Amino acid sequence: MSENQPNVLLLGPPGAGKGTQSANVADEYDIPHVTTGDALRANKDMETDYGTPREFMDAGELVPDPVVNEIVAEALSDGAGYVLDGYPRNTEQADYLADITTLDVVCLLSVSDSELVERLTGRRVCNDCGANYHVEFNPPEEEGVCDECGGALIQREDDTEETVKERIDVYHESTEPVVDYYREAGVLEEIDGEATPEEVWQELRETIDAAV
Numbered sequence: 001m002s003e004n005q006p007n008v009l010l011l012g013p014p015g016a017g018k019g020t021q022s023a024n025v026a027d028e029y030d031i032p033h034v035t036t037g038d039a040l041r042a043n044k045d046m047e048t049d050y051g052t053p054r055e056f057m058d059a060g061e062l063v064p065d066p067v068v069n070e071i072v073a074e075a076l077s078d079g080a081g082y083v084l085d086g087y088p089r090n091t092e093q094a095d096y097l098a099d100i101t102t103l104d105v106v107c108l109l110s111v112s113d114s115e116l117v118e119r120l121t122g123r124r125v126c127n128d129c130g131a132n133y134h135v136e137f138n139p140p141e142e143e144g145v146c147d148e149c150g151g152a153l154i155q156r157e158d159d160t161e162e163t164v165k166e167r168i169d170v171y172h173e174s175t176e177p178v179v180d181y182y183r184e185a186g187v188l189e190e191i192d193g194e195a196t197p198e199e200v201w202q203e204l205r206e207t208i209d210a211a212v
């Protein structure tokens with residue numbers, strides 16, 4: 001790691017604020033935001049040996065490991081620091097990640113299931129620049145219009161209540177063992193993800209600064 005370009009992993013359930021806080025981390029440390037979710041959404045209809053990512057994502061299921069591993073290996077290949085969000089989501093992916101990079105800090109954003117459902121069903125994202133809003137907690141100045149670029153705000157296809165619940169189930173089953181994996185390795189830092197976005201960012205920044 002160079003002094004100001006840490007390798008940061010943000011873990012947390014769907015809707016914990018990983019995307020929101022990754023944008024802050026990327027700005028603060030001038031590092032790329034590597035997110036498997038965005039990369040897959042940009043290639044939802046790509047044909048792979050396992051079918052298209054869309055078939056898995058719209059059902060709230062994980063996209064097969066080989067597809068996701070390849071995305072991450074390519075994205076991390078320049079070695080100039082990163083904030084990684086959305087990966088690893090199972091212990092096989094965590095093993096793969098350990099083979100290709102060294103993490104400086106692993107931060108878990110903790111949020112209860114009931115809060116997650118409320119956040120995700122109310123989330124709106126900009127179709128053009130990807131900025132994140134919430135109809136109640138973080139509304140845009142003009143309804144349906146992005147404050148940053150004027151683009152249209154849309155609801156993600158996997159943010160319906162039924163798919164959100166499936167995504168949370170998949171998190172408990174497949175991704176919580178990843179949390180234990182890093183906790184047992186002694187590198188996990190837990191952050192209260194239910195505080196305001198500004199408070200979460202303050203705690204996250206202090207945690208990263210203390211670790212690197």
Ligand code: AP5
Pocket residue numbers: 012013014015016017018019020021036037038040056057058060061062063064065068085086087088089093119120122123124132133134137138158167193194195196197198200
């Ligand atoms: P992905 O895009 O990674 O989705 P996710 O993990 O489900 O996370 P989200 O993007 O929904 O939430 P977030 O934690 O970023 O929260 P956000 O900041 O937006 O993955 C989507 C799909 O892709 C998966 O289901 C899977 O199919 C596939 N996939 C991706 N990676 C994969 C992998 N490694 N392996 C296999 N498949 C993979 O915040 C949520 C809302 O809350 C927003 O409205 C925001 O404004 C609001 N908010 C944020 N912080 C706060 C706060 N502190 N207080 C109040 N509101 C807040």
